[in-house]
Amino acid sequence: xxxxxxxxxxxxxxxxxxxxxxxxxxxxxxxxxxxxxxxxxxxxxxxxxxxxxxxxxxxxxxxxxxxxxxxxxxxxxxxxxxxxxxxxxxxxxxxxxxxxxxxxx
Amino acid sequence: xxxxxxxxxxxxxxxxxxxxxxxxxxxxxxxxxxxxxxxxxxxxxxxxxxxxxxxxxxxxxxxxxxxxxxxxxxxxxxxxxxxxxxxxxxxxxxxxxxxxxxxxxxxxxxxxxxxxxxxxxxxxxxxxxxxxxxxxxxxxxxxxxxxxxxxxxxxxxxxxxxxxxxxxxxxxxxxxxxxxxxxxxxxxxxxxxxxxxxxxxxxxxxxxxxxxxxxxxxxxxxxxxxxxxx
Numbered sequence: 518x519x520x521x522x523x524x525x526x527x528x529x530x531x532x533x534x535x536x537x538x539x540x541x542x543x544x545x546x547x548x549x550x551x552x553x554x555x556x557x558x559x560x561x562x563x564x565x566x567x568x569x570x571x572x573x574x575x576x577x578x579x580x581x582x583x584x585x586x587x588x589x590x591x592x593x594x595x596x597x598x599x600x601x602x603x604x605x606x607x608x609x610x611x612x613x614x615x616x617x618x619x620x621x622x
Numbered sequence: 623x624x625x626x627x628x629x630x631x632x633x634x635x636x637x638x639x640x641x642x643x644x645x646x647x648x649x650x651x652x653x654x655x656x657x658x659x660x661x662x663x664x665x666x667x668x669x670x671x672x673x674x675x676x677x678x679x680x681x682x683x684x685x686x687x688x689x690x691x692x693x694x695x696x697x698x699x700x701x702x703x704x705x706x707x708x709x710x711x712x713x714x715x716x717x718x719x720x721x722x723x724x725x726x727x728x729x730x731x732x733x734x735x736x737x738x739x740x741x742x743x744x745x746x747x748x749x750x751x752x753x754x755x756x757x758x759x760x761x762x763x764x765x766x767x768x769x770x771x772x773x774x775x776x777x778x779x780x781x782x783x784x785x786x787x788x789x790x791x792x793x794x795x796x797x798x799x800x801x802x803x804x805x806x807x808x809x810x811x812x813x814x815x816x817x818x819x820x821x822x823x824x825x826x827x828x829x830x831x832x833x834x835x836x837x838x839x840x841x842x843x844x845x846x847x848x849x850x851x852x
Binding site for chain 1: 687717
């Protein structure tokens with residue numbers, strides 16, 4: 518997927534959820550909370566998305582303490598933040614234009 | 623308890639595993655069509671089948687991910703991964719959006735496509751053996767032929783699922799990919815058939831190649847069926 522193409526809801530929310538270090542299931546829970554249960558991430562979807570985001574360099578593994586048997590956590594990268602910002606601008610434009618619907622014909 | 627079944631449709635297979643679990647039999651292992659079951663509280667577990675990256679194993683990453691989500695990895699077989707979760711922990715669905723579903727089924731379909739090609743080659747070899755006088759070739763033809771058709775059917779059905787998902791996403795409008803066009807398989811089959819006819823009548827290869835060509839053409843006709851739709 519291009520930088521310019523819209524993000525799917527799943528990717529949008531996953532990027533948001535790893536703005537701070539977060540691990541697999543923590544991401545699922547935070548996204549469910551943020552969306553009031555509307556967006557649920559199945560483990561297959563989440564696993565595939567995380568692999569893909571990592572390959573694209575939009576998220577990276579965050580290892581704070583390699584000694585303790587802590588769960589593997591992910592963190593958004595600078596590239597990821599840039600992509601997210603582009604998406605935010607796109608959504609902002611959409612929302613702004615949506616107001617036009619209220620105009621009288 | 624052991625049960626033997628040959629499934630080519632993972633959704634039907636998943637439904638069956640969950641039916642068994644609802645009756646009080648939890649799947650604990652799988653080997654070449656043999657499913658191992660253990661008695662359990664009826665409905666205690668929900669099963670799902672995933673398609674992985676590694677052959678007969680799962681990555682550490684995957685194992686960690688699943689265990690974290692409370693999902694048990696029961697068995698890996700080929701690229702297939704048998705998973706289960708306690709039903710009390712809620713709904714168990716692997717793929718929750720259209721895009722990841724499409725990716726999942728595409729991987730499955732591509733596996734079936736590759737295996738189909740291998741089966742067609744094996745079938746041709748069996749035909750060649752039979753033509754050359756080895757009677758056992760006819761038995762081989764029958765067995766390989768059945769497997770070949772089963773796998774090809776699985777590839778086609780999986781592709782139908784992908785098309786439906788893409789339609790839902792809005793990628794394809796009203797009907798199949800490219801709607802009314804001639805399938806490349808049909809044209810390839812016709813071409814191969816003509817090429818086979820250039821071979822000498824007595825060549826051992828002519829018959830198997832023609833049979834393969836006919837199979838390809840039949841697949842092509844099925845794929846192009848929308849040409850006849852209104």
